[in-house]
Amino acid sequence: MSDRVPGAASEPGGLPPEQLPSASGPLTGTRPAEVPPAPRSNQLMREILRGSVATTVLAIVASMIVGGILIAVTNEDVQKASGYFFARPQDTFAAIWQAVAGGYYALFQGAVINPEADTFEKVIRPLTNTLGFAAPLIAAGLGVALAFRSGLFNIGARGQMLVACAVAALASFELDLPMWIHLPLTIVAGIVGGALWGAIAGLLKARTGAHEVIVTIMLNYVALYLVRWLIRTPGLLQKPGSNQPISMATPDTAQFPSLFGDQFPLLNWGFPAVVVATVIVWWLIEHSSLGFRLRAVGENPNAARAAGISVQRMYVYAMLFAGGLAGLAGMNQILGSVTTGFGDGIDAGIGFDAITVALLGRSRAWGTFWAGLLFGALKAGSFTMQAAQSIPVDIVLVVESLIVLFIAAPPLVRTIFFLPKDDSERSAGKRARLARRRERDDEHKAVAS
Amino acid sequence: MKLELRGVTKRFGSLVANDHIDLELRSGEIHALLGENGAGKSTLMNVLYGLYQADEGEILLDGVPQHFRGPGDAIAAGIGMVHQHFMLIPVFTVAENLMLGHEETRALGSLDIAAARRRVIELAERFGFRIDPDARVGDLPVGVQQRVEIIKALARDAKILIFDEPTAVLTPQETDEFMAIMRQLRDEGTAIVFITHKLREVREVADRITVVRLGTIIGEASPAASNTELASMMVGRAVELTVQKEPPRVGEGGLQVRGLRVLAADGTVVVDDADFDVRPGEVLAIAGVQGNGQTELAEAIVGLQDRVTGSITLGGQELVGRSVRDVLDAGVGFVPEDRQEDGLVGTFTVAENLILDRSADARFRTVGTIRRRVLDAFARAKITEFDIRTQGPSSPAGALSGGNQQKVVIARELSRELKLLLASQPTRGVDVGSIEFIHKRIVATRDAGVPVIVVSTELDEVVALADRIAVMYRGAIVGIVPADTPRDVLGLMMAGENPTEDAA
Numbered sequence: 001m002s003d004r005v006p007g008a009a010s011e012p013g014g015l016p017p018e019q020l021p022s023a024s025g026p027l028t029g030t031r032p033a034e035v036p037p038a039p040r041s042n043q044l045m046r047e048i049l050r051g052s053v054a055t056t057v058l059a060i061v062a063s064m065i066v067g068g069i070l071i072a073v074t075n076e077d078v079q080k081a082s083g084y085f086f087a088r089p090q091d092t093f094a095a096i097w098q099a100v101a102g103g104y105y106a107l108f109q110g111a112v113i114n115p116e117a118d119t120f121e122k123v124i125r126p127l128t129n130t131l132g133f134a135a136p137l138i139a140a141g142l143g144v145a146l147a148f149r150s151g152l153f154n155i156g157a158r159g160q161m162l163v164a165c166a167v168a169a170l171a172s173f174e175l176d177l178p179m180w181i182h183l184p185l186t187i188v189a190g191i192v193g194g195a196l197w198g199a200i201a202g203l204l205k206a207r208t209g210a211h212e213v214i215v216t217i218m219l220n221y222v223a224l225y226l227v228r229w230l231i232r233t234p235g236l237l238q239k240p241g242s243n244q245p246i247s248m249a250t251p252d253t254a255q256f257p258s259l260f261g262d263q264f265p266l267l268n269w270g271f272p273a274v275v276v277a278t279v280i281v282w283w284l285i286e287h288s289s290l291g292f293r294l295r296a297v298g299e300n301p302n303a304a305r306a307a308g309i310s311v312q313r314m315y316v317y318a319m320l321f322a323g324g325l326a327g328l329a330g331m332n333q334i335l336g337s338v339t340t341g342f343g344d345g346i347d348a349g350i351g352f353d354a355i356t357v358a359l360l361g362r363s364r365a366w367g368t369f370w371a372g373l374l375f376g377a378l379k380a381g382s383f384t385m386q387a388a389q390s391i392p393v394d395i396v397l398v399v400e401s402l403i404v405l406f407i408a409a410p411p412l413v414r415t416i417f418f419l420p421k422d423d424s425e426r427s428a429g430k431r432a433r434l435a436r437r438r439e440r441d442d443e444h445k446a447v448a449s
Numbered sequence: 450m451k452l453e454l455r456g457v458t459k460r461f462g463s464l465v466a467n468d469h470i471d472l473e474l475r476s477g478e479i480h481a482l483l484g485e486n487g488a489g490k491s492t493l494m495n496v497l498y499g500l501y502q503a504d505e506g507e508i509l510l511d512g513v514p515q516h517f518r519g520p521g522d523a524i525a526a527g528i529g530m531v532h533q534h535f536m537l538i539p540v541f542t543v544a545e546n547l548m549l550g551h552e553e554t555r556a557l558g559s560l561d562i563a564a565a566r567r568r569v570i571e572l573a574e575r576f577g578f579r580i581d582p583d584a585r586v587g588d589l590p591v592g593v594q595q596r597v598e599i600i601k602a603l604a605r606d607a608k609i610l611i612f613d614e615p616t617a618v619l620t621p622q623e624t625d626e627f628m629a630i631m632r633q634l635r636d637e638g639t640a641i642v643f644i645t646h647k648l649r650e651v652r653e654v655a656d657r658i659t660v661v662r663l664g665t666i667i668g669e670a671s672p673a674a675s676n677t678e679l680a681s682m683m684v685g686r687a688v689e690l691t692v693q694k695e696p697p698r699v700g701e702g703g704l705q706v707r708g709l710r711v712l713a714a715d716g717t718v719v720v721d722d723a724d725f726d727v728r729p730g731e732v733l734a735i736a737g738v739q740g741n742g743q744t745e746l747a748e749a750i751v752g753l754q755d756r757v758t759g760s761i762t763l764g765g766q767e768l769v770g771r772s773v774r775d776v777l778d779a780g781v782g783f784v785p786e787d788r789q790e791d792g793l794v795g796t797f798t799v800a801e802n803l804i805l806d807r808s809a810d811a812r813f814r815t816v817g818t819i820r821r822r823v824l825d826a827f828a829r830a831k832i833t834e835f836d837i838r839t840q841g842p843s844s845p846a847g848a849l850s851g852g853n854q855q856k857v858v859i860a861r862e863l864s865r866e867l868k869l870l871l872a873s874q875p876t877r878g879v880d881v882g883s884i885e886f887i888h889k890r891i892v893a894t895r896d897a898g899v900p901v902i903v904v905s906t907e908l909d910e911v912v913a914l915a916d917r918i919a920v921m922y923r924g925a926i927v928g929i930v931p932a933d934t935p936r937d938v939l940g941l942m943m944a945g946e947n948p949t950e951d952a953a
Contacts, residue, residue, distance in 0.1 A: 303785075
């Protein structure tokens with residue numbers, strides 16, 4: 001009995017790939033094609049993307065519960081009361097209630113409306129703060145989500161934001177133009193800057209098969225030090241008359257005007273711009289023919305290639321769009337939040353929060369929008385939580401992180417809330433029902449004939 | 450040793466995957482479980498192997514009820530399973546894979562590889578395999594990997610072996626060798642459950658045949674039953690296994706391939722100087738053992754291979770060096786051999802998959818937007834025309850059975866104006882009912898005056914569809930022979946000899 005197939009190369013290493021089981025099996029053969037293989041992380045991505053809305057909501061609920069426990073545990077009154085728990089347990093419970101309810105009320109007060117304020121403007125100001133904080137998160141989140149849908153893990157939103165800010169500043173901060181042309185010009189410059197920076201990663205992936213995670217992470221560093229150098233060098237971007245690493249101030253004519261007046265300092269025209277971006281991304285991914293190809297590449301690059309779709313080109317496009325959206329986030333920062341000159345920390349962690357926001361929004365355009373709003377609310381509310389209830393900001397960050405953790409582990413949430421069934425079982429059920437229907441049809445046909 | 454399943458019922462929600470199944474296995478017997486994809490064969494065996502818990506019924510081993518809470522219990526009771534997709538670690542050697550899960554150690558916890566190697570050699574000798582215990586599993590051909598799986602099961606003293614669709618990944622030769630191994634195991638006293646939907650194999654090797662359909666046992670069949678009888682039992686209606694076709698009405702033009710050479714990424718020649726024509730109205734079948742260059746030949750025609758020299762002309766148009774998009778636009782319909790890998794996007798809907806290669810078509814696009822309504826109507830029409838059993842255009846293609854997934858691919862390719870149809874392994878892993886349908890459509894395409902190339906490793910399929918047969922061996926075309934060439938001659942050609950050469 002021979003243990004080799006005739007026709008197979010004589011040395012076992014030269015075995016043709018199609019003799020190995022298909023990629024769904026554990027022995028994945030590498031394909032000779034020049035298309036870079038789908039990232040291994042796709043599996044995780046799919047798992048996350050396929051989670052239901054219910055899972056997402058429950059993940060938020062679960063993390064709020066754990067957050068509540070943390071608030072209670074770290075609260076001084078609770079600690080004091082628990083010292084004599086067995087003498088007067090009701091004191092402990094009262095303190096826990098006070099701490100948790102007070103904490104979440106402060107969050108609500110800081111993020112949605114403040115019922116205790118005396119004027120209408122002050123009542124709804126927290127909501128506008130939330131929208132203001134959310135705008136760059138949504139924009140950058142859309143960029144990450146779009147790349148996700150095209151099968152790319154874009155960790156580079158930070159670098160793309162930084163480059164966008166630098167390009168916008170270089171292109172237009174020293175110009176003296178009327179607002180109707182200065183503002184759009186600056187925005188476009190920023191978006192183009194971010195897009196080109198993103199496209200570098202896309203090109204490297206498409207041409208050489210370099211893994212986009214590594215490339216984008218490294219490009220983040222390149223961007224960081226490049227921008228740091230720019231804002232430290234007099235005559236380039238450094239603020240005139242300063243020796244600090246800070247850029248010149250954003251000219252008034254290039255700033256986003258406030259949306260509803262100065263009572264709402266954080267909400268400016270950057271937010272409507274982000275809403276428009278959300279609509280465009282939604283159309284692009286879900287309804288456009290280009291988005292169809294991007295998604296096809298994201299889900300199965302091999303099938304996309306066999307169907308005549310240029311996988312390389314789609315990778316470049318995806319990163320171009322992703323970078324442009326991160327650029328828009330950067331514009332929200334320097335044309336809205338920080339107008340007195342930016343440092344190398346202008347991204348304010350948004351580039352990484354964007355990944356979280358995109359995951360929470362399951363990489364759908366509107367999902368990302370709502371997720372960005374939630375994160376904006378948590379950010380806005382965290383300040384009041386700290387001020388009013390002296391709850392450390394870190395607890396809010398813990399809640400944020402827990403949301404992602406629960407979302408990334410749908411089986412965990414399903415177990416906690418006793419949700420049965422996962423997708424594979426559901427589809428197995430579907431198949432069997434179909435088979436049954438087919439059986440019935442055939443019987444009918446037989447009877448009829 | 451006698452294993453009995455009594456009234457085993459397994460439900461998934463409202464679905465009954467196994468409905469009161471009674472089954473009996475005895476030592477020294479090959480028991481074939483025959484049924485279409487999705488009939489519940491694998492579920493039943495997963496219950497037996499402890500992967501699922503039965504909702505009702507019991508498993509008796511020599512009359513003693515068993516309660517398997519997991520595969521560990523089943524293994525301890527002497528049940529081994531060889532899955533369709535192997536549970537091996539490719540970077541480990543055969544011996545390392547063998548010891549996986551019950552590693553023996555020496556002092557200080559170092560692994561006792563030597564013991565595992567001895568065990569491999571001992572078992573291989575007992576059953577007459579040849580396996581190098583130090584070979585890396587990832588480097589071995591699939592047939593040998595399967596033997597590693599078998600040895601793994603035997604190493605844990607399996608008295609009952611379950612093979613889940615073992616031949617799906619094997620070449621015809623490997624299948625023959627595998628069947629010899631099964632017989633030998635049987636003669637040594639192992640009870641074997643052989644899950645399959647391939648009739649030929651069942652008739653050749655099984656001592657008893659149980660037919661399963663839609664979760665219930667339809668009955669027992671004799672190994673002497675004819676293919677048609679078995680197929681009818683499986684599908685539940687009369688099935689036509691032979692393809693009815695008229696003599697070809699061959700036209701002029703079509704596809705000309707001259708001096709085609711394809712190099713793999715590592716520089717080895719995978720298609721060597723291939724010359725052939727396919728004229729409108731005929732089916733050229735490309736036969737050969739898997740891995741002899743057929744895949745690369747097909748991919749080269751479609752433009753999926755990079756290092757191609759020579760010439761491929763279709764209706765006078767040169768295809769070498771053109772992009773896949775251009776080749777498809779030139780009128781080539783391509784059914785890839787691995788539909789899940791290259792043919793479909795599993796998470797896309799049936800409708801989306803039906804236009805996977807036409808998303809930029811004016812018919813389905815207006816101002817950059819996919820026309821959902823047109824697409825939906827188109828998909829509904831194709832679902833009816835190609836008898837795709839699905840809940841609707843918007844259910845995910847990945848949830849369909851293999852046969853229906855293949856029908857989606859075929860429907861997509863046949864819904865364009867074709868100048869060439871190139872179908873690789875069009876019925877691999879497809880149930881009997883769908884095979885019949887797909888073959889009819891291929892013949893209808895031929896009769897419409899389109900040149901057709903069918904690449905297949907199944908000799909039955911080659912003989913059924915072909916007007917002429919090209920046999921490939923080690924990248925070269927050994928010869929092109931008429932469809933009525935005897936099978937033994939084709940077999941010789943597939944091994945590289947050309948008995949017809951002198952005559953021709």
